[in-house]
Amino acid sequence: MTSAPSTSSPVSFRTIDLRGLALSSRELRDAMPRAAASAQSSEAAVQAIIDDVRARGLEALRDLARRFDGVEQDHPRVPAEVVAAAVAGLDAEVRSALEEAIRRARIFAHAQVPADVEVEIAEGARLTHKWIAVDRVGLYVPGGLAVYPSSVVMNVVPAQAAGVGSIALASPPQKEFGGWPHPVILAAASMLGITEIYAMGGAQAVAALAHGIPDGPDAGTGIEPVTVVTGPGNIFVATAKRLVRGQVGIDSEAGTTEIAVLADATADADLVAADLVSQAEHDPQAASVLVTDSEDLASAVVAALQIRAAATRHAERVRTALSGPQSGVILVDDIDHGIAVCDAYAAEHLEIQTADARTVAARIRNAGAIFVGAYSPVSLGDYCAGSNHVLPTAGTASFASGLNVTTFLRAVQLVDYDRAALAGVSASILALSAAENLPAHGEAVTARFGGPAS
Known part of the structure; x- marks a missing residue:
């Protein structure tokens, strides 16, 4: 932290004190910090976009790109020469980092591929549980406040490991790059062999992938519908995925990012603060939550947050996220109580920074991904752990899984008597x-x- 402190206002990191309270499961869930905005509040606007794309196709996509992204489009498909230029201009260190991220992700993804199961129930009575890849998938990679080539890796690698034959990728158009997605996103997609790339963002991208776009006057100008849509995004993307579920499959409602840290007095307050800030820089609506039974640790973390939040590049964004109703400290009686709180919160990312962290982590039931110990920060999983960072948010980790190979597979039963x-x-x-x-x-x-x- 060598940057000079910002003159912005301090972080107002609220405290929720649950000590000594005997709350029911419902009361505990209701006590969790959540953003004021919800998927339900955006439903009408998102449904209108989906309906518009279904009704007007390419014309709607052009209007929405102009309205939301400030770009003029003839067609959203990225030309091969634009992709080639992005690959040629890719920084060597970034290329090397992507290659390592891809290598690790492939190892984990291929290990996830489930085996078919065949059972003879009785003589002459055979049953088979067979896994078959879906035909075509649409992968969404967000843009806007940050650039996410890592999300290209996280979407594409498990789909390829599953054996999906047709993959389309969408990412928002960027005005500063000629109306095409960020060049690093294009280069990452090319490194993975993806050639069907569209400059489409938000709910309209989800709608176009899910419902398809018919050909215009010229053949080949349409977009074939997919069978599964995956990928993270803001509340509008998450809501769009929920609204098209049933028309297509989805991975989960992977919306605005969130981190919870379960920590005790043995944790390093500055490391906890660093990890809370790391996720807060994604978005002003990002959630950063500390669950602890130590008032001293909580005070030390809040003090460290003031320093780190002021010194980081995206200080104002971080301050807004940390000061929002979705962030704060939850004080608990002990680690058992903390585990119950973490299960009620069902974090997208949950870090365990306690004594005997592995034992504590093994007791957690609800989380998108669990990061065990001081040397497994969420940012490791964001890039190079080999795990997937497309994870359920807003409490949906209590019933939904993170993106994985089985997201792109269907189980078919064969009956042979x-x-x-x-x-x-x-x-x-x-x-x-x-x-x-x-x-x-x-x-x-x-x-x-x-x-x-x-």
Whole structure:
């Protein structure tokens, strides 16, 4: 921290004191710090965008690019020569870093590929649980306040490991780069072999990928719809993904980032503060939460936050995020209480900085990803751990998983019985079909053994 302190106002990092309170599960969830804005509050605006893209196709995309991104577009597909120029201009150190991130991500992704399972239930009765990749996916890479080539890696690598045959990638157009996505994003996509890239951002990108865009007067100007949409984004992207779910599959509602740190008196306050700031710099709505049973640690972290927040490059953004209702300290009675609070919060990223951190981490049930110990910061997972940083936010980690290979796979069941095996279970089928008043179900079995129709 060598930068001169900023003259901006101090961080107002609020405290939620849950010590001595016997709260129900619902009360505990309601006590968690959350952003004032919610997905529900953006639904109407996002649905209007989706409807517009479905109705007007390419014309709507042009209007929305002009409105939200300040760029004029003929067609959002990025030309091959623009991608080639981005690759040629890629900084050598950034290329090397991306290569290492890709290498580690591929190792972990390929290890996740599940094996098919075949079981012989009885002689001549075989069942198979077979994994099949979806046909086509749309991968979203955010832009705006930051550049995310790492999100290209996180989206593309597991899709490729799953065996997806057709991959389209969308990222917001950038006025300063001729209306195309940031060159580093284009270069990262090219390094991974992705050639179908679109300059589309926000809810309109999700809509275009999910519903497709029909050809205009010229053939080949459309966008083929995908079967799964994945990737992180702001509240509008997360809401759009939720609204198109059912039309397509999605990974999770990976919205504005959040970090929770469960720490005790053994934690280094400055490291905790550094990690809280690291996620706060993503977005003014980012959430940074400390859960601790130590008042002394909490005070030390808040003091360190003032210094780090003032000295960092994006000081105003960080200050806004740390001072918002979505951030703060939660004081708990002990680590057991802290674990319960963390499960209620269901953080996108959860760091464990306690004595015996591995044991504590093993007890956590709800989190997108868990970072164990002082030397596993969230920023490691953001880039080069080999894990995936596209994770569920806003409490959805209690039921949703982070992006992984199985996001792009479907499990199909194969049922293979011979005549004798069917005969062996036919009496049970007849009994159950009669109990459900569906006699034709039973007749479909007896017909195979010469039985009459009713």
